Amino acid sequence: MxxxxxxxxxxxxxxxxxxxxxxxxxxxxxxxxxxxxxxxxxxxxxxxxxxxxxxxxxxxxxxxxxxxxxxxxxxxxxxxxxxxxxxxxxxxxxxxxxxxxxxxxxxxxxxxxxxxxxxxxxxxxxxxxxxxxxxxxxxxxxxxxxxxxxxxxxxxxxxxxxxxxxxxxxxxxxxxxxxxxxxxxxxxxxxxxxxxxxxxxxxxxxxxxxxxxxxxxxxxxxxxxxxxxxxxxxxxxxxxxxxxAPAGTPxxxxxxxxxxxxxxxxxxxxxxxxxxxLILSATVPGSENAALVGWALAFAATLRPGEDFEIERALMRVRLSELGRERVDAALEDGAMLPPEATRRGCAEAVTQALSARWLYHRDQQYVVVEGKVQIVDESTGRVMADRAWERGLHQAIEAKEGLAATGERVTLARITxxxxxxxxxxxxxxxxxxxxxxxxxxxxxxxxxxxVPLHRPSQARRAAPRCLRDGEARWSAVVDSVRRHAIEQGRPVLVGTRTVLASEQLSLRLAAAGIDHVVLNAKHDRDEAQIVARAGAPGTVTVATNMAGRGTDIQLGAGVAERGGMHVILTEYHESARIDRQLFGRAARQGDPGSGEALVSADDELFRVHAPRLSRFLLRLHAARGELPTALLWLLRRVAQASSEARSRGARTASLKHDRRLAAMLSFSGRGE
Structure with missing residues (x-):
């Protein structure tokens, strides 16, 4: 039409x-x-x-x-x-x-x-x-x-x-x-x-x-x-x-x-x-595959990285080597602790998912455990993705790793990108x-x-030069010092952005040890998101938030805040996309209000280690004595890492779309595209 x-x-x-x-x-x-x-x-x-x-x-x-x-x-x-x-x-x-x-x-x-x-x-x-x-x-x-x-x-x-x-x-x-x-x-x-x-x-x-x-x-x-x-x-x-159909037919x-x-x-x-x-699915009883998942998790603990399997962190996947597959075949022939219906392909798939659960998916990073359930965290927003589950047994492997009751595997009814x-x-x-x-x-x-679209009022945003500290400990110390200077000494509201739930809680412990009152907004506290963000503009308020938690909710500056310089935003780790960094800094200096921001990152951050490992190691050795990377080299490292990450993500989106189209073509003879 x-x-x-x-x-x-x-x-x-x-x-x-x-x-x-x-x-x-x-x-x-x-x-x-x-x-x-x-x-x-x-x-x-x-x-x-x-x-x-x-x-x-x-x-x-x-x-x-x-x-x-x-x-x-x-x-x-x-x-x-x-x-x-x-x-x-x-x-x-x-x-x-x-x-x-x-x-x-x-x-x-x-x-x-x-x-x-x-x-x-x-x-x-x-x-x-x-x-x-x-x-x-x-x-x-x-x-x-x-x-x-x-x-x-x-x-x-x-x-x-x-x-x-x-x-x-x-x-x-x-x-x-x-x-x-x-x-x-x-x-x-x-x-x-x-x-x-x-x-x-x-x-x-x-x-x-x-x-x-x-x-x-x-x-x-x-x-x-x-x-x-x-x-x-x-x-x-x-x-x-x-x-x-007759008129009035529902x-x-x-x-x-x-x-x-x-x-x-x-x-x-x-x-x-x-x-x-997006996958519309039905849940089948979890007890059918519970024995296989338990065996795979125990067997995966005996495999050696680099010999039996390769970890591809940038693509978030694990691949069994030939030696690893031979060990799976040997276990299948032995049959000990395996359910009678186990097959060679099923065992290899279960072991691969168990390895992924063990090495790639970590609590308070890719997921949280709330009320005895594994809940996926959207890494781009920091929010819990309710009623979502990983497919092909990965969710059940993570539940078994955490010692939780299996929820049952999902059977796909329909899907679309x-x-x-x-x-x-x-x-x-x-x-x-x-x-x-x-x-x-x-x-x-x-x-x-x-x-x-042009701005309604000219921007008054100010951005300090980014700093790249030697390691995570030095970075957190610099963040606490910055929070104390802006929130306690200047009386300005401060928003600190972290990439993961774990990082937000680590920073929370350090702020508490320094005697700085603060609130934490992450996937474990997202029910109070709007209220926390609405109060984040009050004088001297310190808010620690994962990624873009609170995105879409306006932060109103409290009385007297504009005269003190507005809100100050601290980015503690660059994200895989420069867009998300820009979104975080955009929380300050809205609609012509004053505001400022700074990036305090670490040379051993995940973005650099995963997406630019050789360059980050080289720069670390080159400036080990100095303790901080020069701004120009940090800019280069960030651009290389984010370009690599975004290229991989773009490839994953393209592959997902092509796979979805192939499935639609396969089903088109029946009149269904999903």
Missing amino acids: SESLLLRLSPRDLASGRPYAERDERPPAWHDELALGLWHGGVRPALRMMGGRAASARRVVAMTRSHQAEMAQLDDAQLRQRAAALRHELRRSRFGAAATAAFFALVREVAGRVLGKRHYDSQVHAGWLLLHGALVEMATGEGKTFAATLPVCAAALVGLPVHVVTVNDYLAARDAEAMAPLYAFFGLRCGAIVHELTREERRLVYAGEIAYCSNKELTFDYLRDRTALGDRASPLHRALAQAV TPTVLRGLAFAIVDEADSVFIDEARTP YQRFFRRYLRLAGMSGTATEVAAEIGRVYGLPVWR
Whole structure:
């Protein structure tokens, strides 16, 4: 179904669920992918520097301002009448500049009356780009959530079901509740999809014009729909079934289709979380493989690294050597402690997963144990990924390593990658504070151009020169000194970012020993995330947070903080992506507020050891006596390590997408793509 056809559908057609709006997925040929890569990686950035879409956005901003006095003179009833008139113009012109500018001015006026705040020009700029299918980069704190209400109102008013996608349930519920009065003014229904809702309750929310939801909940609802449809999941089967179904027949799906989505924190969803597919699974009893998992874990403890197996930390995998496989075969022939149904392939797979659990996956780094359960931690956000489990027996191996009861292995019912899922939207847009670094990949995979929106106020951010200490102990000492200087002596709020739960707790012990009061925000305390982050701007407050915990929640500076220099951010370890480093520093100096940041890292950090081992060892030997690497050499080490890490991650995403497409092609004969 094309966008033009979608805009000609009546709201009644869309509300009935017929037809199911979704773009047919046709993977581009290799030469098309090459052309897209060149276009988004080189040609489009050059055109962006010359003007183009940014110039049209500036014109729309100026036109919106020109309607401001006119809209201010209308009462509420007249504003609703004007919105009804503009609705037809928006549909007829397919969101043309003149109609959109007038409608944006109307929404801006309504927001001032209903919510008590008005859209900045920079937010109008972003709203125009979002409405026309772009990924906009807005600096942290520039009000992405509020900016999205402009295109959401415009699209929902003409009858498009709109999904506003966030990174967790809390943000979805918060934003839906905060913006609901604005949507209600126009008669638009808005709801939030959260984990606790039943399938029928989800159907009611999606039946409204606007649904706020997390990327995980939305994608799993789509997979459940595909599973419920069974062999009728293809567009042809679905169209035939809807054509012959009597009027009023209940639909087995909860979604009305994939018409228009605006994805907040789009770099996190499109890039960081796109390395592994979303898998809808059922759990089989864990006792069936418990004996094999227990044997494999004990057997793995007898194997020798470098001889029986190789550890590839950069790729997070273990490979058995020929000698290791021979030892597995010998154990299988011996049969001691093995279940009778064990096979050579099953034993090798179980041993490989046991080795991974033992050598690659560590408590309070890749996972935490909460209430007797292993819960995966998203390394890019520091948040617990509830109801997620590793597949192929890895989760059970980690549970056995921790001495926990096995939860049972997962059997795949349906799967899809974020790359394939979001490409199915007829109209897709995104928002992020950091996207230019991955603009080429986002353009090639999702077809979205990346545009940077100008700041509402000039930035007052100050950044100290980064320091690379000899080892972790020296780094933590420098961090404690910096916290004492900024929080205790200057009375400024301090946010310290760590990569893992373990690192946050190690720092917490050192701060406590130094007598510095602080709060810790990590995957073990994420229930209080919003409250902790909301208080993080108070004078003298010290907050230790893993990665981007609290992302999406605004930090308001307390009284007198701006006069003292604003918030100070300390990065304690570079991340695998420079985007995440930039996000962390973006927590300070928001919307023209003062703020500062510094990086205090260690030469033996995991990023350097795993992704630039030779260079880091050489530089350590070269400057062993000095104790710190010069800034220029630290810059080189960081660039090499992060480039290597991002290349591997990009390769993993590409491999995951290709594998998902191959599976879809294999199943296509049955009419199912998942």
